[in-house]
Amino acid sequence: MLFKYLLQLADNQLILSQRLSELCGHGPALEQDIAITNISLDLIGQARLLFQYATKHDDQKRNEDQLALVRPENEYRNVLLVEQPNVDFAHVIVRQYFYDEFNFLNYSALVNSKDEELAAIATKSLMEVKYHLRFSRNWMLRLGDGTAISNQKMQDAIDDLWAYPGELFEMTADEQVLAKAGVAVDVSTLQENWKEAVLATLQEATLAIPEGTWHQTGGKKGIHSEYMGHILAEMQFLQRAYPNQTW
Amino acid sequence: MTTIEQVYEILSKVTDPEIPVLTLDDLGVIRDVNVISDDEVEVKITLTYSGCPATDVMAGDIRAALFVAGFTKINITHVISPAWTTDWLSPKGREKLKKYGIAPPAATLSLQEAIVECPQCGSKQTKIISEFGSTSCKALFQCENCLEPFDYFKCHR
Ligand SMILES: [Zn+2]
Numbered sequence: 001m002l003f004k005y006l007l008q009l010a011d012n013q014l015i016l017s018q019r020l021s022e023l024c025g026h027g028p029a030l031e032q033d034i035a036i037t038n039i040s041l042d043l044i045g046q047a048r049l050l051f052q053y054a055t056k057h058d059d060q061k062r063n064e065d066q067l068a069l070v071r072p073e074n075e076y077r078n079v080l081l082v083e084q085p086n087v088d089f090a091h092v093i094v095r096q097y098f099y100d101e102f103n104f105l106n107y108s109a110l111v112n113s114k115d116e117e118l119a120a121i122a123t124k125s126l127m128e129v130k131y132h133l134r135f136s137r138n139w140m141l142r143l144g145d146g147t148a149i150s151n152q153k154m155q156d157a158i159d160d161l162w163a164y165p166g167e168l169f170e171m172t173a174d175e176q177v178l179a180k181a182g183v184a185v186d187v188s189t190l191q192e193n194w195k196e197a198v199l200a201t202l203q204e205a206t207l208a209i210p211e212g213t214w215h216q217t218g219g220k221k222g223i224h225s226e227y228m229g230h231i232l233a234e235m236q237f238l239q240r241a242y243p244n245q246t247w
Numbered sequence: 248m249t250t251i252e253q254v255y256e257i258l259s260k261v262t263d264p265e266i267p268v269l270t271l272d273d274l275g276v277i278r279d280v281n282v283i284s285d286d287e288v289e290v291k292i293t294l295t296y297s298g299c300p301a302t303d304v305m306a307g308d309i310r311a312a313l314f315v316a317g318f319t320k321i322n323i324t325h326v327i328s329p330a331w332t333t334d335w336l337s338p339k340g341r342e343k344l345k346k347y348g349i350a351p352p353a354a355t356l357s358l359q360e361a362i363v364e365c366p367q368c369g370s371k372q373t374k375i376i377s378e379f380g381s382t383s384c385k386a387l388f389q390c391e392n393c394l395e396p397f398d399y400f401k402c403h404r
Contacts (some may be wrong), residue, residue: 029389031377038379049327120328124297127403130356135378136331199353 002115003057004077005100005184006173007067008220010050011078013067015159015228016099017043018235019086028089035135036092042128058114065246069239073232074222081164083227090143090153094161097136101197102168107156108191114182136193137201144205151206158202165194166215249316254280254288257316263384267361271305275335278326287320288313293331296383313328332404334340344400352402358386363399365390373397383389 020040027033049065058067081099086092107129108120110145143150171179178184202209218224238245250273258277263269271277271292294302306323312371313321333352335342345366350373353361358375363385365373371393377387385398 031379033380034377038383041298041300041383043298044297045294045296049297116328120330124294124327124330127332128297133403143363225254 001178002183003054003059006050006054006057006118007075008077008175010047010054010068011076012082012099012103012193013043013047013050014076015076015231016082016096017041017047018231019082019084020038020096021084023092025221032075032089038136040155041094042132046121046125049124053117053121063229065239065244069236070179070243071197073224073228076219076228076232077222078219078224078225079164079167080216080219080225081161081167082230083225084164085227086162087157087160088153090157091160093136093143094154094157096132096139097201098128098161098165098198099168100133100136102193103163104133105193106185106187108194109185109190112182112199113184117185140201140207143209144202154205154209160206162210162212163216165198167217167219169194170217170220172220248285249282249288250317251280251282254282254290254313254316257312258290258309261305261308266344266347266349268343269340271309273337273340274345275337275340276305280354283320288317289322289324290320290361291324291326293326294401295331299383301382303309332401333402334404336400348397349385350399352400353400354404356378356402358401361399363388363397365393366397367395368393369402375399382402 017040018038020043024035024037024040025033025109027036037090047068048064051067054067055062055064081095084091104126107126111119111126113119113122144154145151169187169198171186171188175184175187179186199209251339258280259270259272263271263274274295276292276295278293281289283289290307290313292309309314309323310321321329332339336352344351348366350363350366355361358378362371363373364371368390370390372391374389374391375386376389376396380387380398384400384403387396388399389396
């Protein structure tokens, strides 16, 4: 049960990191290219801590690389938000900001986990996530409250992605049990704070709050969007073509 | 038998692969040393940033230094608690950074409020250019007095 929870946490970091890594060398300007690559690196580092811990709880005794890189698609437990495509810089920033606000709240709660190792991972990761959040929030403001074109691009990205964050606050059966035991975070309790923070940012950025309340779901159950197969094809290629290769 | 002090002495010569002016000691990443026998030693190190690619190189360099000193069984384990922050940087390390041209961490996380001294001319009139830099631990600043751009070792906690 803890094993599945660890994978779920790790997969979000892993898939978002993979998405961001696609931008290495393709950022809109050097500073943003470096920023996105650095965030990607932090996220893969955080994912590794979780995967390393997960190996200790895996019945099949798989190593870190096998867990990250050779599971079939339906065993990945990341939310749909993190697998959404880069499209343009506005989409990259909005996806990042939505996720960073969640990641910040989630890790802030997870530092109190009764599982000491998980609490330690959260404490370490939280310092980095705070920095990510500052970066993505600043870009929300700068581009939202920027030119007519940047505002429009941000609004389009928000409208496109608005249906995805809802899934972040869904509780699986395993999470409910672990949350009762004080190990996992009850993510459903984070939704109000998330919404409050996001709405304040949108308002300050002169961006409109979409009206829709319905949300996409599936990732946490292993049912992914059509993008996931493409992500995995690239991410898993090396381990599948040359099993157990190391750098 | 090699003593713990001698092992620390050996480790104090191992440098950070990305900022070679700092030793691992200065950086504050060595958490524990245990000499088990004449040829066996255990070293506990911690990560700086979770994704820092230098971590594996550090472990390799530690292994090489201890192997040269006669150890054949070298166990290096990673500990993550208490988490590393820039408060673990030694005062000596901060001085070395400055001489090397990297401004040491200020006392605040805010990049706007941080008083970052230009390592070239000592001016406090400096500004942030890029929140992220050439490695996870750095941001890019510029001096408004001598106009030199320079790396700032970010406050991390
Ligand atoms: Zn100067």
